[in-house]
Amino acid sequence: MHRFRYRGDALFVEEVEAARLAERYGTPLYVYSAGTIVDHYDRLVSSLRELHPLVCYAVKANSNLSVLRLLASRGCGFDLVSGGELYRVLRAGGDPALCTFAGVAKTSQEITEALEAGIYSFIVESREELAAIERVAARLGKRAPVALRVNPDVGAQTHAKVKTGIAESKFGIAAEEIEELYRQLALFPNLFLRGIQIHIGSQIRDVEPFEEAVRRVIPLVEIARDRFGAEFFDIGGGLGIAYEEALQSGDPGWWESKAQWATPARYAQRLRPLLEPLKLRIVVEPGRLLVGNAGILLTRVLYRKDRPQKKFVIVDAGMNDLIRPALYGSFHQIVPVARRAGESIEGDVVGPVCESGDCFASSRRLPWVEPGDLLAIFSAGAYGFSMASQYNSRPRPAEVLVEGTDHRLIRRRESYEDLVRGEQIGEDDRATDPERGAEG
Ligand SMILES: Cc1ncc(COP(=O)(O)O)c(C=O)c1O
Known part of the structure; x- marks a missing residue:
């Protein structure tokens, strides 16, 4: 459920007309609904209340301050x-x-920073990492809380690039290796086992894979609790959202027709x-569940190109702003910011980047659009801006947060100066490789 609605023919974000935001802040523009984010968080917490959950939002989904x-x-x-x-x-x-701090390649600097900050737990992904945390903890004279990430070898119906709980993926520790890690842990005086974690992947819409994964690791969780006094079981993120009918999913009634979906409840x-x-x-x-359908990307139609074989709607947002369609072939619903009656058009919605893959929708039926019109690309709140780049030397878009009738800029649009920040062409900074000498 979310707070993006048509009122008459105008798209609104909470109480603010989307077209006004585009006029005020320019396009492409990420727009988030604060009420939707809070509502998603509250619903999840309330569904799980008997378990007194700790919700650790996956920052990678949308890391705006x-x-x-x-x-x-x-x-x-x-x-x-x-x-x-x-x-x-x-x-x-x-x-x-x-x-919690997960990831397969934590550096000793990152481990040091996290330990000094006093995080709740490292989520350890390998035997070598366990030893690395022990070394840092010993150097700092601290005891580091660790949890082992078990790879439960459970497949889920999701894109291959976001499956993380199968044996072939780089994540986690195979269940057969865990006993060996328990033995190793006992020899490390600067570590203590605080928990067990699993995370099987992202955009998972059925409950079965989650249930299967939990079931499989429970025996290891019980050992962690009984032998080491572990206090938590982290069941990861991965709950999916509506992409195909993102706009409709703002309506509570829509969910009733989705009896199989893994809703928080x-x-x-x-x-x-x-x-x-x-x-x-x-x-x-959770990452996507909280923010995915709390954000849209507003983009303006620049041109249309009508060929006998295909029509193109060319917009000012590109794959550098929202890479999901190009990276995963993922579907994002695209709707007009101002609906108009009449004809529709079938074509590709493409951006300015010099790649054929810079395409938000292919052979999609859309309401009639003309240059100057605004479109809203839905489900852009998660893995949208956080995966954006400056590819093709395109400054990254601005981000705006709407709360009721209020809206505010939460990240300004980048400038050309931002594109070259940190680069230098001065002779003063030239270094010579000592091995090769001056002629090298
Ligand atoms: C360890 C871990 N936890 C949580 C998440 C969040 O996943 P989602 O956004 O699908 O909830 C991810 C996503 O990649 C992850 O790697």
């Missing part, structure tokens, strides 16, 4: 995968004691009987 601040103000924790994300959370006023209902008897703190790491 204002989004983090909004969630932190509700008592939300954070799932981090880099030192940069920790930096953002601290800048936004997040509580490090509610942060169904997810909680199915997992609770498995989790409650463990008497552990349950951690969840």
